[in-house]
Amino acid sequence: MPTNILMPALSPTMEQGKLAKWLKKEGDKIKSGDILAEIETDKATMEVEAVDEGVLAKILIADGTENVAVNTPIAIIANEGEDVGAAASSQASAPTPKAAVVAAPAELAAPAIVTHSQASGSQAPASPEIPEGTQMVTTTVREALRDAMAEEMRRDGDVFVIGEEVAEYQGAYKVTQGLLQEFGARRVIDTPITEHGFAGLGVGAAFAGLKPIIEFMTFNFSMQAIDHIVNSAAKTLYMSGGQMGSPVVFRGPNGAAARVGAQHSQDFAAWYSSVPGLKVVSPYTAADAKGLLKAAIRDPNPVVFLENEILYGQTFDVPVMDDFIVPIGKARIHREGRDVTFVTWSIGMTYAIKAAAELEKEGIDVEIIDLRTIRPMDTDAIIRSVMKTGRCVTIEEGYPQSGVGAEIVARIMERAFDYLDAPVIRITGKDVPMPYAANLEKLALPNVGEVVAAAKAVLYRS
Amino acid sequence: MAATRTSARSAGSAKAGAKPAVKAAAKPARGGQNGLQFTPEQELEAYKMMLLIRRFEEKSGQMYGMGLIGGFCHLYIGQEAVVVGMQMSAKEGDAVITGYRDHGHMLACGMDPKGVMAELTGRRGGLSKGKGGSMHMFSKEKHFYGGHGIVGAQVALGTGLAFANAYRGNDNVSMTYFGDGAANQGQVYESFNMAQLWKLPVVYIIENNRYAMGTSVSRASAQQDFSKRGLSFNIPGEQVDGMDVRAVKAAAEHAIKWCRDGNGPYILEMQTYRYRGHSMSDPAKYRTKEEVQRVRDENDPIELVRARILKGKMASEDDLKQIDAGVRAIVAEAAEFATNDPEPDPSELWTDILV
Numbered sequence: 001m002p003t004n005i006l007m008p009a010l011s012p013t014m015e016q017g018k019l020a021k022w023l024k025k026e027g028d029k030i031k032s033g034d035i036l037a038e039i040e041t042d043k044a045t046m047e048v049e050a051v052d053e054g055v056l057a058k059i060l061i062a063d064g065t066e067n068v069a070v071n072t073p074i075a076i077i078a079n080e081g082e083d084v085g086a087a088a089s090s091q092a093s094a095p096t097p098k099a100a101v102v103a104a105p106a107e108l109a110a111p112a113i114v115t116h117s118q119a120s121g122s123q124a125p126a127s128p129e130i131p132e133g134t135q136m137v138t139t140t141v142r143e144a145l146r147d148a149m150a151e152e153m154r155r156d157g158d159v160f161v162i163g164e165e166v167a168e169y170q171g172a173y174k175v176t177q178g179l180l181q182e183f184g185a186r187r188v189i190d191t192p193i194t195e196h197g198f199a200g201l202g203v204g205a206a207f208a209g210l211k212p213i214i215e216f217m218t219f220n221f222s223m224q225a226i227d228h229i230v231n232s233a234a235k236t237l238y239m240s241g242g243q244m245g246s247p248v249v250f251r252g253p254n255g256a257a258a259r260v261g262a263q264h265s266q267d268f269a270a271w272y273s274s275v276p277g278l279k280v281v282s283p284y285t286a287a288d289a290k291g292l293l294k295a296a297i298r299d300p301n302p303v304v305f306l307e308n309e310i311l312y313g314q315t316f317d318v319p320v321m322d323d324f325i326v327p328i329g330k331a332r333i334h335r336e337g338r339d340v341t342f343v344t345w346s347i348g349m350t351y352a353i354k355a356a357a358e359l360e361k362e363g364i365d366v367e368i369i370d371l372r373t374i375r376p377m378d379t380d381a382i383i384r385s386v387m388k389t390g391r392c393v394t395i396e397e398g399y400p401q402s403g404v405g406a407e408i409v410a411r412i413m414e415r416a417f418d419y420l421d422a423p424v425i426r427i428t429g430k431d432v433p434m435p436y437a438a439n440l441e442k443l444a445l446p447n448v449g450e451v452v453a454a455a456k457a458v459l460y461r462s
Numbered sequence: 463m464a465a466t467r468t469s470a471r472s473a474g475s476a477k478a479g480a481k482p483a484v485k486a487a488a489k490p491a492r493g494g495q496n497g498l499q500f501t502p503e504q505e506l507e508a509y510k511m512m513l514l515i516r517r518f519e520e521k522s523g524q525m526y527g528m529g530l531i532g533g534f535c536h537l538y539i540g541q542e543a544v545v546v547g548m549q550m551s552a553k554e555g556d557a558v559i560t561g562y563r564d565h566g567h568m569l570a571c572g573m574d575p576k577g578v579m580a581e582l583t584g585r586r587g588g589l590s591k592g593k594g595g596s597m598h599m600f601s602k603e604k605h606f607y608g609g610h611g612i613v614g615a616q617v618a619l620g621t622g623l624a625f626a627n628a629y630r631g632n633d634n635v636s637m638t639y640f641g642d643g644a645a646n647q648g649q650v651y652e653s654f655n656m657a658q659l660w661k662l663p664v665v666y667i668i669e670n671n672r673y674a675m676g677t678s679v680s681r682a683s684a685q686q687d688f689s690k691r692g693l694s695f696n697i698p699g700e701q702v703d704g705m706d707v708r709a710v711k712a713a714a715e716h717a718i719k720w721c722r723d724g725n726g727p728y729i730l731e732m733q734t735y736r737y738r739g740h741s742m743s744d745p746a747k748y749r750t751k752e753e754v755q756r757v758r759d760e761n762d763p764i765e766l767v768r769a770r771i772l773k774g775k776m777a778s779e780d781d782l783k784q785i786d787a788g789v790r791a792i793v794a795e796a797a798e799f800a801t802n803d804p805e806p807d808p809s810e811l812w813t814d815i816l817v
Contacts, residue, residue, distance in 0.1 A: 197652025204622020207607050231612050239598035241591035242814040300817035
């Protein structure tokens with residue numbers, strides 16, 4: 001009986017991909033192990049290998065087709081001389097995928113969600129960094145980060161990128177794509193798997209005046225290197241009486257991705273933001289990712305730059321400007337409102353935006369503050385908003401105890417206690433290691449329903 | 463060879479093993495036997511600098527006892543020949559980085575004794591304005607990159623200094639000092655790997671003073687020949703008599719040239735000895751007084767030079783007394799400054815956190 005070959009999922013978070021190229025044509029004999037086609041995600045190009053034997057009876061999705069959803073039948077394999085009509089007509093029965101994926105990506109499979117997430121951004125006041133009438137270009141967060149690095153590397157020969165798979169592999173998450181080609185192996189440096197070592201090496205180079213961008217494949221691995229981030233990078237300026245600093249950027253994806261389990265799903269915003277001598281940045285939009293990363297690279301202080309894997313593929317408008325810099329330490333009011341303040345950043349913004357849209361239907365007007373920088377925190381922006389609304393919900397994916405939300409609550413209590421009409425509610429990741437099972441993982445993370453409920457609770461509405 | 467090669471003792475038998483067995487080792491040889499002779503000027507230069515470190519450290523110990531120096535204070539007494547011999551081979555621009563036993567390194571790099579001592583006492587005239595302390599001092603001007611309190615951290619950082627030199631294409635070398643204890647940290651081998659992979663100009667100087675705090679090398683290290691610690695990375699290494707400043711300088715010349723010529727890293731195991739405790743609060747239960755005394759009597763790095771100077775009539779007893787008096791005056795001046803200099807202004811609490 002003919003079998004369908006389905007569009008395979010190449011990573012835990014992949015929902016669609018491009019069928020880049022067929023390597024077999026209709027009528028070709030196929031045996032197990034043959035490479036049938038190349039599939040491209042925004043992260044990598046991978047090969048689809050045949051599992052079954054037979055003849056490639058029919059190609060259903062042509063070369064170059066974009067946005068092919070996972071599990072879509074892409075071809076039919078039949079036994080020799082067999083009629084393929086049966087398979088084609090039985091697509092609805094969704095047979096199990098009969099193709100295996102070879103050439104696994106980096107240690108972590110990367111997501112390739114390419115959803116457009118600018119909903120409700122229309123109410124956002126223009127960012128003060130962007131002059132009115134500036135031309136905008138649609139850019140993914142991933143591209144924005146890459147552009148920021150490339151621009152700064154063109155500008156300053158002391159800037160270099162170092163980390164695992166940043167050069168020849170083009171970045172485990174494709175963030176450093178093309179940098180090796182433009183800047184060469186002297187400035188785009190693949191390291192062995194040696195976080196403690198290369199973080200220390202980078203900080204030493206920064207002592208000597210270079211400006212390293214140290215990529216952690218994910219921030220989970222920065223725990224191997226945390227001594228150099230905290231003890232070597234953050235404290236040297238103070239311990240040297242101001243003589244010697246560490247102009248270094250530690251960057252990479254932070255927090256939960258999708259279905260990667262407890263050791264690969266941790267949010268470090270609270271950890272690093274508790275350390276004097278560090279700046280901690282965590283953008284949401286592509287424009288902020290670009291402008292803040294450029295600012296971080298130029299900053300003479302060590303900056304921990306927390307990206308988010310889920311956001312890498314999301315697109316936003318980025319201003320076309322010669323030198324677009326977003327200042328570190330300034331929050332952005334994403335949406336003005338009068339009833340309740342949401343304070344969040346990075347992926348937390350996705351919950352806040354959706355919740356605000358739902359609440360709007362019930363006549364609740366939400367103000368969303370995108371913190372952008374966790375340290376130094378723009379407390380004034382939070383306080384101003386809370387004084388206006390009298391109510392606040394914080395949203396983060398990190399753990400509740402000693403989280404960034406706890407810090408925000410303390411600051412509000414210290415400076416705007418009398419303006420509060422209700423106790424602040426923190427929406428956080430649950431106080432558990434990240435589970436693997438899909439349903440449990442969903443429960444462990446914040447969700448829009450929780451944010452909506454919290455907003456109503458601080459408004460005493462049900 | 464010297465008493466720096468004490469035999470392994472079983473744990474808990476420190477007193478019983480009063481007489482350390484001394485192995486006759488074929489290498490490392492004394493500098494003189496290696497053919498490196500110092501000129502009279504070099505002998506006197508080495509003598510003066512080693513004496514400065516010795517007297518400075520003795521004074522530090524004294525001031526610690528008086529409560530003028532707080533916290534941790536790790537003295538370099540006994541190891542002077544290592545840093546002095548190494549620095550005699552360095553050129554302007556070469557970087558130095560070390561761990562927490564760093565007073566000697568700073569003096570050998572030419573940093574002001576007053577500034578070092580005032581840092582030990584936590585005063586505003588200290589090299590870090592009183593905010594670093596004994597373990598955390600730096601001098602951009604003298605290319606001294608600390609002073610690091612976390613054992614082994616300086617090895618990765620020092621490799622980064624070498625990376626910067628390679629990146630810039632200059633011929634400066636990074637002199638990265640660490641002890642036999644730090645040599646067991648994982649990041650040391652991460653650094654070795656990258657240094658050799660990228661041919662970074664770094665001399666790894668392992669100051670093997672026989673004890674990581676109170677744990678003897680034999681109780682902590684599976685491979686006690688530290689010059690071989692780079693073997694699996696193809697990093698050449700050699701053992702050096704770290705009590706003989708001539709041997710140190712000879713090895714330094716060779717190692718530094720190796721690095722400067724673009725051959726990658728080099729390891730020097732300096733066999734030396736620490737007379738004083740690990741820090742001021744060391745109970746000294748892990749070794750005998752006799753062991754320490756024996757090294758002092760037979761292998762003191764300063765006495766070795768002094769004897770050579772007198773034997774070779776490079777200077778008279780009176781000349782040496784004058785040098786001694788001069789060194790004592792420098793140290794006395796540093797101590798006085800460090801005692802009378804005011805503490806940092808309270809406003810300094812909030813400065814230098816960010817640029």
